[in-house]
Structure formats: structure tokens, C-alpha cells
Amino acid sequence: MTPILTLLICLGTLPKPTLWAEPDSVITQGSPMTLRCQGSLETQEYRLYREEKTAPWITRIPQELVKKGQFPIPSTTWEHAGRYRCIYGNHTAGRSEPSDPLELVVTAYRKPTLSALPSPVVASGGNVTLQCDSRVALDGFILCKEGEDEHPQRLNSQPHTRGSSRAIFSVGPVSPSRRWSYRCYGYDSRSPYVWSLPSDLLELLVPGGEIHSIAWSSLSLRAGGEESRLRAAPGGMMLDAEGPGGEGRVCGEKPSLSVQPGPVVAPGEKLTLQCGSDAGYNRFALYKEWGRDFLQRPGRQPQAGLSQANFPLGPVSRSYGGQYRCSGAHNLSSEWSAPSDPLDILIAGEEPSGFSQGPTLCTGPAGGAKMVMAGTRCGGPKGERDRQRQAMGREGETQRKQTERLRVPERGLGGISSEQGGAAPHPSFPSPGQIRARPFLSVQPGSTVASGENVTLLCQSQGWMHTFLLTKEGAADPPLRLKSKRQSHKYQAEFPISPVTSAHAGTYRCYGSLSSNPYLLTHPSDPLELVVSGEGPDPVLSELKGSAQALLPAELWNNNEGGE
Numbered sequence: 001m002t003p004i005l006t007l008l009i010c011l012g013t014l015p016k017p018t019l020w021a022e023p024d025s026v027i028t029q030g031s032p033m034t035l036r037c038q039g040s041l042e043t044q045e046y047r048l049y050r051e052e053k054t055a056p057w058i059t060r061i062p063q064e065l066v067k068k069g070q071f072p073i074p075s076t077t078w079e080h081a082g083r084y085r086c087i088y089g090n091h092t093a094g095r096s097e098p099s100d101p102l103e104l105v106v107t108a109y110r111k112p113t114l115s116a117l118p119s120p121v122v123a124s125g126g127n128v129t130l131q132c133d134s135r136v137a138l139d140g141f142i143l144c145k146e147g148e149d150e151h152p153q154r155l156n157s158q159p160h161t162r163g164s165s166r167a168i169f170s171v172g173p174v175s176p177s178r179r180w181s182y183r184c185y186g187y188d189s190r191s192p193y194v195w196s197l198p199s200d201l202l203e204l205l206v207p208g209g210e211i212h213s214i215a216w217s218s219l220s221l222r223a224g225g226e227e228s229r230l231r232a233a234p235g236g237m238m239l240d241a242e243g244p245g246g247e248g249r250v251c252g253e254k255p256s257l258s259v260q261p262g263p264v265v266a267p268g269e270k271l272t273l274q275c276g277s278d279a280g281y282n283r284f285a286l287y288k289e290w291g292r293d294f295l296q297r298p299g300r301q302p303q304a305g306l307s308q309a310n311f312p313l314g315p316v317s318r319s320y321g322g323q324y325r326c327s328g329a330h331n332l333s334s335e336w337s338a339p340s341d342p343l344d345i346l347i348a349g350e351e352p353s354g355f356s357q358g359p360t361l362c363t364g365p366a367g368g369a370k371m372v373m374a375g376t377r378c379g380g381p382k383g384e385r386d387r388q389r390q391a392m393g394r395e396g397e398t399q400r401k402q403t404e405r406l407r408v409p410e411r412g413l414g415g416i417s418s419e420q421g422g423a424a425p426h427p428s429f430p431s432p433g434q435i436r437a438r439p440f441l442s443v444q445p446g447s448t449v450a451s452g453e454n455v456t457l458l459c460q461s462q463g464w465m466h467t468f469l470l471t472k473e474g475a476a477d478p479p480l481r482l483k484s485k486r487q488s489h490k491y492q493a494e495f496p497i498s499p500v501t502s503a504h505a506g507t508y509r510c511y512g513s514l515s516s517n518p519y520l521l522t523h524p525s526d527p528l529e530l531v532v533s534g535e536g537p538d539p540v541l542s543e544l545k546g547s548a549q550a551l552l553p554a555e556l557w558n559n560n561e562g563g564e
Helices: 003-010 056-060 382-402 432-437 541-546 553-557
Strands: 012-014 018-022 026-028 033-038 045-050 070-073 082-090 094-096 102-109 113-117 128-134 140-145 153-156 165-171 180-188 191-196 202-204 217-223 226-232 238-242 256-260 271-277 283-288 294-298 300-303 306-313 322-329 343-348 360-363 369-372 406-408 418-420 440-444 448-450 455-461 467-472 480-483 485-487 490-497 506-513 528-533
Touching (some): 102 180, 271 283, 271 343, 455 528
Antiparallel strands (some): 033 070, 082 102, 180 191, 180 202, 226 238, 360 369, 440 455, 455 490, 467 506, 485 490
């Protein structure tokens, strides 16, 4: 700072001016911007200066602009970055105090990546970790919340792989009444006002919950001889209209989530999840449990009083399997509704760990034989076998203890009828019942039955399965799940239908799954058509749920043992 400028500042007697940047104080390299200084009197003179280091570019600005307090930069570079103040004055009133400092930040480095761990969907009152990663070796990171003047969080970078850097921020507790949108930047401590480009915007989704207490105000209206009440919450947000004999609904009511063509899909196929509500939501969000992101779509109104959004997914792979929910929101509100009931998406035919594509029959010098996994060489090294055993974990141990003999599948199940004594192979060296990883579906007493009779659909597998699922072609209900039971050297589940009606007629298939990932299914069984003769009542497939104990996928994660 020059001695004359120092003297002017020290002699300041006028109120300090206001210094701001247009369009913003964080500007991308190469973009135009202007610093503006405004005093409280008829000013004859403005001065702009940078702390710690002089700024030669200021002296090149035309005086007619300087007298107006305008300091334009046609093309911003890293040399313009720094901490600035300004003063003003005239010959009669003297000089002002310096303005508050303005930090001019120039973004130039490659943008980092911002992610939420474990998921950007956070329960109300919860905390979340935001991780900022850069492929450039930087000393520090800054986390900024969009739309609010909160002080940014700054952290030094953590040791990471060579040539990259990272910082981990903690955010929370969060609430559904505010927006939680963030960007992060990285910087080098040698040039603290030269940052990276901003990361892509990361928005957290905080679904609403039950509203336990609201101070209501009511307005009575009369129309058509009947009285209704408009109810409003504090702040003027209308929640609902209540009429005679009807209960009002809060705006946070959960939407419904459905899927077309169905929840069971094969790899490569496409599906559409539809989130809908009669609460008048203008936008919807779809998210997967433990997912790294969520999707947002504007709502549309296919009919009066109903809004919905479609979320096309696919071509699907095994990573699409899981539990999905959706929430809705109004355009003028930052609050999301309570989440919908969960919807399970199941991937069939994508072999989970432990399912075989077909074993190999190996013969020894003494004429003995053994089964090994497809792709495994006969007499392979023991280390390879050990690694395969370890990969199966607890499920493999359960299978090894339960099975005493190796049984080749009977004719009709895709194999040759024979039996061989000896210890059972580990599931990594699968039993022949795991050939093609496809269960077998049968019906007792037969596939043609009179209305009113009882039938049982039996899903069986030679190889170990934790759970069996039964689907009906064209049914809107989710698949039925039953834990497998071991009987006569097979694993099976019985799905009774009692009594049978015309609504039960149709084509059925069954699948198997392991507890290690209940959203990955085997290939389907061959289809079985159930023919019902005679007239009967018109129930839905969900009657089955009254006679079979269904398992939720979440329970399968906590139960890794097969049934006896």
C-alpha cells in the first residue's frame, strides 16, 4: 500500500462504503466482472486497493469509471484474485473508513467430485458425511451451502493416493423444512484465493415424517348448503380442505410407488417406476436404499386431483436390484413428503455368488469322479479351491454341514439319475442341483382343478436356496416369498391356494435367492399354467398371503441359515 493511500485511510472520518462484486465474488477464470464501491455522500473520489499485494490492473481503469465507483475486469485471471477494500471522500468532508473486505476468488482448477455417504437421502434429524475428491493435489477444501449465507466450512486435505486429494465434511442434523444443497471447491494454500471450479451441485433429500402438533387456524366456508373448513399452518401454507364427514390430509402424506411391467426383470430389460399422489405435488424424487444418488422429475396431472411422475430405468443390471421409495414436494416448498411404502426390484437370471452355470465332471486315474465348478480345471491347485470356499462364507458352511451325500438330479430335472457316496461338495463346487441355477415348479394334485378345491404350488431345488419366490404372470401384487425347507435331499417351499377360484387361473413361475443378496434371483422355473374350471368368487392373488408366511427382503439380510 502506498504511503499516500495509507494516510488517506488513517484520516478517514466518513462512514465506510459498501463494496460488492457483480455478478459474484467467486468468478470463473476468463469471465468478465465488476467491483463496485458506493459511499453515502456525493462522492468526488473513490479508491480501490488489494491487501498485502498491490493490484496494477486498478491503475489502468479509466477515471470516468473510477469516479462512479466502478472497477471492471473484462477477463478475470488468477492475478485478479485477492482481498479488496475501498474508500471514498471529497475535498470538504475528508475520507471515509475502509469498507468491509471483499474476497475475490477466481476458479481455475479442475472441478472436484462431491458425494454423500452413505446416501444423499437422510432421515430427519440425522447427520451425513459429504466427501469432496479432487484428481489434483490440493491443500484444502471448502464446502458451500447454496442459497444461504452460512459461513463455508474449510478443511485441510487428507492424505490420499498420489496426485489426488480429499476432504470429509460432516453435515447435520438435517430437517425437512430447509433445502440442503452443496458444492465444494479445492485450493492451493500458496494461492488461497484461486480455487478449483465448483463441483456439481449435490442436493440432500430429507423426507418428511409425521406431524405431531400444529397450531391450526381455520376459515369456515359455505357452499351448496354445506360447510367446509380451510385449514392453514403457521406461515400460510395450506394443508388441506376438510368437508362434512371427511378428515383433512396434511401436505406431507406419502405418495404411492408402482412399477411396470413388473418388479421381477431380467438383465438388459427396461422398467418404469411411477410415483403418484392425490396431494397435488409438483415434483417427485425416486431413491434406492443405500443408493448414491436420487432422481427428480416434475409431476404431471393425467387426471384432476392426481399428480404423478414416471422414472424409466434400464437396461437393468444386477446393481439395479434393491428397495426403492419415492417422495413428493410442492414447488413453493423445500419440504419433501414422507416416503412411499418400499418397492422391491428383483433381478432374475443374474447369477448371484454361489450359483453355478453348470459343473464339470472330472475323472481320476482310479476311475473315480467328482464335480467341480464351470471354469475350474480338474485337479486345480488347493489355493484356488480355498479362495472359492472363503468367498461363499457362512452359506457354504451351512450347506456343507447339512448335506451328507452327493445326489445327481433325477431324470426330469435336467440330469441323469445316479448317486455317489462321499462327502458333499462345497457350494463353490456346486451340487448338481445347482445346474443352470433354475428351480422346478410343480402343482399338487394337478394343473387342472375345479373351483373351490385346494391346490399347492411346490417350488424345489437340488441346490441350497434360502428363499423361494412365486410370481403370477400379469399380477400387480409383489412376488410371494417363503423361506426354504429341506426335505428328501431337496430344498423347497409350498405355496397353498385355498380355496381355488377363477381368479387364480394363470401362468406361474418360481425363483430362488440366497440370503447374501435377496434382490438377485435365479433364472425362473419353467412356466406352470393353472387351469380352473367352474365359476367362483373373484378374489386377488393376495389371498395367498393369508395362508403363507411371507418374508420381507430386509429380514433376509439378517438370517443366513437355511431351514430344515
